[in-house]
Amino acid sequence: MCRFLLYKSNSPILLADLLTRPAHSIIMQSFNCKLRLDMRRPMNGDGFGIGWFDEPRTQGCIFTSTLPAWSNTNLQRLAEKIKSALVFAHVRATTGDTATSESNCHPWQFGNLMWMHNGSIGGFERIKRRLQNELRDEIYLSIQGTTDSEHAFALFLNMLDSPATRVEFSHEELRQAMLATIAQLNQWLDEAGVEETSLLNFAVTDGQCVVCTRYITSADLDGASLFYSSGSEFKSEADSGQYRMVKANRREDVVVVASEPLTYERSDWLTIPNNTLLVITPRLNVHLHPIRDKYWNPRRRQLAC
Amino acid sequence: MCRFLLYKSNSPILLADLLTRPAHSIIMQSFNCKLRLDMRRPMNGDGFGIGWFDEPRTQGCIFTSTLPAWSNTNLQRLAEKIKSALVFAHVRATTGDTATSESNCHPWQFGNLMWMHNGSIGGFERIKRRLQNELRDEIYLSIQGTTDSEHAFALFLNMLDSPATRVEFSHEELRQAMLATIAQLNQWLDEAGVEETSLLNFAVTDGQCVVCTRYITSADLDGASLFYSSGSEFKSEADSGQYRMVKANRREDVVVVASEPLTYERSDWLTIPNNTLLVITPRLNVHLHPIRDKYWNPRRRQLAC
């Protein structure tokens, strides 16, 4: 089971304050995960990736490694220097027979778009060929690895006009492409008779807005966990390693979405309901949209976390 | 430009005597190549792989690394311990945008078959989708990387019955599958209007016999170099690091095929002509077969090496 984190704010944060210094950072989660669905491979030590944007309307930067995040000295040093107002971070546990290689590390980018995924597409091998055949050449040929996650990104890109060259996208457009991606996957999985459950926590950004989902192909089960928090600043309480989401005023200057809470203050965090799409606009407004397809079930009981 | 080496003998050789100790080993070639077609990326430092069989009718073993061969201490140590009578070795220089990852290191194996390639398929991206669509599912889904070389292996496997489970193959069958693979690639490249030249030095083994090619999709140009040598023993002259192919009697106990001569004794080595298929039978007989397709040209002038 992987983990991801995305951060968007009005002013840049030092990556160390988000990734390496918090006592319950995504990197510490990589060996101390409390909220897991899948205990067979409980640890996220099969590589990680970080993506960030330094200015709007440009391609982001990505740093990936197959070494575990917690022992990566380059990550430790870069995080002390790089600031960004829009960050994606992902730690990975390989699933099935997928190789550990940098090509298989999240996030991926294509043009100005960046993508990551927490979960897996059940029975992916049974729809892989069909998915690839649907892709336009420039997208098909851009695939560097073998994961279901990168292929889902390719399918998403295929829903957009000119993803390689466009500088920005409306959040409405990204939202529709995300919904179309999930709908298309569902259709193919159904037609292939796949019965395994898929966990589709996707996140995508064009450097300006963010669209992400908490989604499971089941009307009963609980999807992979996803939380968000917002406030005026994400910062450390003294030098304790304990971070808090400070809510100094009513403005939202910071939004964080994460597979697990990054702070010990549980009230900082709201659970994103199952089968919900979340949008963060360029101005940091957050909208939750239920995904009302056949797996929508408002009476589904959320597991306590 | 990559380099490969294959070794087959009646009795096992210590890998060190083949790979790490010879002064002009394939590993030294990785930074001192004299016979190159492509000078833009002259160095083979983008990973390497070694495959070997310890007993007939079993799957071989593969060791790959994205670290350069010459500084790989695991390779140095393993080579001092492992003996084998059938060895494939490959050093790699990335071409184009192909990622450096272990998934992209030669050789590959599937069931008992092992494959490596020196060269590249010109315009591969224009036939990739068609090639993938031709593959049976078990082969299509086994692909772990993005290289033209691994896809050529997949196409070769697709020419065979039950490649995943069969223990051995006749050299005649492997030879026909190799020819069919090259013919199929040529047909697709033609139909796609590809004009780039392909260099198709392939090698395959089932652990018993070996089939390899020196091939170029041109009737005029010279393909990537390929040499072979045979004798009674491949061994060091004292501790000089200078190795020789000893010809103590008329029997052939050792056959080596390599992109460049492994010894400084030029007379030890015969040039394999362009567009020729070479078979090494289980009993170490060597047969050369011209590949008489539209690129066959007996008057082609071999470049002096």
Added chain:
Amino acid sequence: MCRFLLYKSNSPILLADLLTRPAHSIIMQSFNCKLRLDMRRPMNGDGFGIGWFDEPRTQGCIFTSTLPAWSNTNLQRLAEKIKSALVFAHVRATTGDTATSESNCHPWQFGNLMWMHNGSIGGFERIKRRLQNELRDEIYLSIQGTTDSEHAFALFLNMLDSPATRVEFSHEELRQAMLATIAQLNQWLDEAGVEETSLLNFAVTDGQCVVCTRYITSADLDGASLFYSSGSEFKSEADSGQYRMVKANRREDVVVVASEPLTYERSDWLTIPNNTLLVITPRLNVHLHPIRDKYWNPRRRQLAC
């Protein structure tokens, strides 16, 4: 907290049957350790190493990697091919600021001797210079990394005559050198006023006999766990991934020492008492020797495991 395993038998075992196939192998332990002293860094994902001997009176072979063991395809493949009757295996969690590098992976070898360590020397930095100054040049200059563990090996070597060139050692000699090493460390730590506790589970072999310790610099606390098991064969029950120590007759054909039991059958395993030295003779006799220094305490209460 690291983990180690050593295996000695009359006939070679396939490394896979020891390392990668058992459901509770040392590699699975690397992310599912139940018996830990130190919960701050609970996971052994900072590299691993395997050492083995293929024939007596020769130097062993070592394979190390800074990638986690569980995702290392080279390890998976080699383990399916290599057989050995004397194996050391170690998974590592970095402690303090020690870098993750192959130079810091256990085991190490020097001449025919091989060494690994589970634990740490408390306050090592305060005796490091003194230790280095005690070493003979050939040993001092052989140190490749920065760990306390490799330096403890160097000190051990310094207790022996001609460790670089001798082919074998009596187990009595290795035992005395081990005791002298621990005594010397204790003396220096005392003189430096170090109060941190040291955990000194060391293992050494010359390829014929094995000497290892469970030791803690405390008369009250419990040292890092260490168990052993012996029998006629270590093998799988059907294809379940569940391994057992089979005791088919009264002969001891296999001895395993490990930080944690490798099988779920708890009765297969005996706890090695704190501050005890264990010897496995070339003929597979096992002797336990209490280490009766100032930390010896027969009334120390063993923690239940």
Added chain:
Amino acid sequence: MCRFLLYKSNSPILLADLLTRPAHSIIMQSFNCKLRLDMRRPMNGDGFGIGWFDEPRTQGCIFTSTLPAWSNTNLQRLAEKIKSALVFAHVRATTGDTATSESNCHPWQFGNLMWMHNGSIGGFERIKRRLQNELRDEIYLSIQGTTDSEHAFALFLNMLDSPATRVEFSHEELRQAMLATIAQLNQWLDEAGVEETSLLNFAVTDGQCVVCTRYITSADLDGASLFYSSGSEFKSEADSGQYRMVKANRREDVVVVASEPLTYERSDWLTIPNNTLLVITPRLNVHLHPIRDKYWNPRRRQLAC
């Protein structure tokens, strides 16, 4: 033989314009070195490192890798984003038995000081212990690797007061410490009777000024090559990959020092004479100081380059 490059300017340069885009960048040099003393290991593929400062009076950042620079996708991506006005870069070829590990990659930093070395200390193993014993504890314990180069840095640090905590240093102080380091090495090498030649091209910075040397322990031989160039801007001529040092006015806004010229315009580059120390002041003045010790020889014939 390694290679290094240092860049200091009034305004930040994109690292890509210095490291990855120039046709004759230090990375291309890593496999196409024309000016070499040592042809036995002609290639710099054993790792690289980059250090840069983003603002004065703070510690710099370092990115190192044991993968070759030319195939490192993280380097490619980071270089497209990071800007700096003070950059150190180093590509490495291992010498002797020194392990390829990130701990052995240049540059190193300690407090605000950053160091790299091109060359080697002949007979280093014969003075290593004496050097280590001379070091103050905080410096001795900071050593992470095994190279002569890192130990030379340690000796340099030992010449300074409070190197761990001071924010800046005068260039006069760094110059004196550099000369003292070389003098001390020479004295120890002499006393140890070492006859091998040492190549001591060192570079150090505190983030404000730079001191570097071209030095050889011989009055006759030519040291490892070192060049410098200055001008108003280091930039590309169109998109050719050909870079030039533009001299638009008489001000010096950019100074580059490099083992080999970075541009094809030979007249851009001045050879730094053997046994000379070069200072770049915070205001970008460049001073050359002959090192007038026993190896000083004004009549030494420079090899043409």
